[in-house]
Amino acid sequence: MKILKTEDRVKGSKKAFFEFQNAYEKGAKVFGLATGSTPIELYRELRESRMDFSNLISINLDEYVGLDGKDKQSYRTFMYEQLFCAKPFKESFVPNGKASDLVVETKRYDEILQKYPIDLQILGIGNNGHIGFNEPGTSFSSMTHIVKLTDSTIQANQHFFEKQEDVPTMAISMGIKSITDAKKILLLAWGEAKADAIKAMIEGEMTEEVPASVLQRHSDVVVIVDDAAGSKL
Ligand code: GLP
Numbered sequence: 001m002k003i004l005k006t007e008d009r010v011k012g013s014k015k016a017f018f019e020f021q022n023a024y025e026k027g028a029k030v031f032g033l034a035t036g037s038t039p040i041e042l043y044r045e046l047r048e049s050r051m052d053f054s055n056l057i058s059i060n061l062d063e064y065v066g067l068d069g070k071d072k073q074s075y076r077t078f079m080y081e082q083l084f085c086a087k088p089f090k091e092s093f094v095p096n097g098k099a100s101d102l103v104v105e106t107k108r109y110d111e112i113l114q115k116y117p118i119d120l121q122i123l124g125i126g127n128n129g130h131i132g133f134n135e136p137g138t139s140f141s142s143m144t145h146i147v148k149l150t151d152s153t154i155q156a157n158q159h160f161f162e163k164q165e166d167v168p169t170m171a172i173s174m175g176i177k178s179i180t181d182a183k184k185i186l187l188l189a190w191g192e193a194k195a196d197a198i199k200a201m202i203e204g205e206m207t208e209e210v211p212a213s214v215l216q217r218h219s220d221v222v223v224i225v226d227d228a229a230g231s232k233l
Contacts, residue, residue, distance in 0.1 A: 001202060001221045005230045009190035012224045013041030016122075019186050019222055021051065023120040030057045032121035032179070033083070034132075035075045036157075038188050039122055040082060047086040056089050057116045061123075061132040061179070063095040065102065065146065065170035073161060095144070095172040102146050105172060109144040113178050121182035125189050128152050129197045129210040133173035136209045142175030156193075176214055184220045187212070189229040198225055199232040 006012040020031075020042065031053075033039075060075060069076035076094040084092055093112050099105035123131050130136065133147045147170065154167045161167050179185070189198050201212040202223070208214075215221045225233075 001215060001218075001223055003202065003230070003233070004222065004224045006224060006226055008226050009038075009041060012188060012190060012226050013039075013045060015224050016042045016186060016188055017045035017049070019224075020046065020120065020122075021049070023184060024051055028056075028119035028184075030059065030116045030118050030120075031089075032118040032174075032182055033058050033060050033079065034122045034124050035060065035062070035078050036124045037159075038124035038190060042122070042188070043082040046083060049087075051087070053087050053089045058084075058089045058092045059112060059116060059118060059174075060092070060094040062147075062171050062173040063097040064168035065097045065172060066168050067097045069094065069096065069098075073166070097168075097172060102172060106144040106146065109172070109174070110178070113144070113174070113181070118182035119184065121179060121185045123179070123185060123187040123212075125187060125194055125197050125201065125212050126153055127156055127193050127197055129200055129212045131176070131187075131212050131215075132179060133171040134176050134179075134211045136211060138176055138208060138211055140176045140180075140208055140214050143178050144172065144174050147171045147173050176211060180214055180218050185215060185218055185222070187215065187221065187223045188225075189223070190226045192228040192231065194225075194229040195232045198223075198229050202233060
């Protein structure tokens with residue numbers, strides 16, 4: 001793992017932008033994208049860049065179960081507002097949280113991932129070490145699956161919703177195996193709330209109890225943290 005420490009999220013996002021641009025210039029065709037507050041500045045940089053994604057593919061990590069792609073809180077809408085509105089891809093995949101058969105939807109997503117292997121995967125990290133929506137205890141060999149969100153994740157994501165009761169309790173997420181199949185991984189973390197998770201991911205034991213620790217065995221991972229998130233390293 002290559003660890004890059006920066007002063008704050010703005011500088012960190014600039015570094016992330018250069019990593020992204022570098023992959024793009026080297027010919028990456030499929031980008032795995034993440035939601036949450038962490039990649040927002042990176043997406044702003046991408047919106048303002050000269051890069052053209054109209055021949056490329058994007059595949060998002062996850063989506064809440066029960067939210068339509070048009071729902072204001074859905075990750076599909078988030079991606080549209082943060083990136084796709086200004087920089088459309090040729091095709092952008094986000095799991096369908098309203099699929100009538102969620103198991104069929106997970107299989108459909110795995111087929112997409114097989115057809116379009118991810119060149120660069122962007123990741124944030126949950127306070128409890130989750131990646132995508134893979135909560136502690138998820139098998140390292142998991143493919144796309146249905147997840148019951150932990151209270152910690154529901155609370156952490158509450159700020160995107162009016163009240164806690166509005167946060168969906170289930171999600172569809174790419175699995176840990178689907179994520180680590182990406183050729184290159186770029187994980188970003190800002191703020192003190194991520195410091196324990198970052199320490200456990202990098203310096204702790206590799207264990208399914210800390211989903212992000214699986215990245216220790218991936219051969220091409222870049223981690224960008226600000227001083228606060230890296231303060232316990
Ligand atoms: C959610 C997303 C993750 C994200 C995490 C951290 O649970 N499913 O992909 O990394 O939140 O969110 P934030 O970036 O808002 O701290």
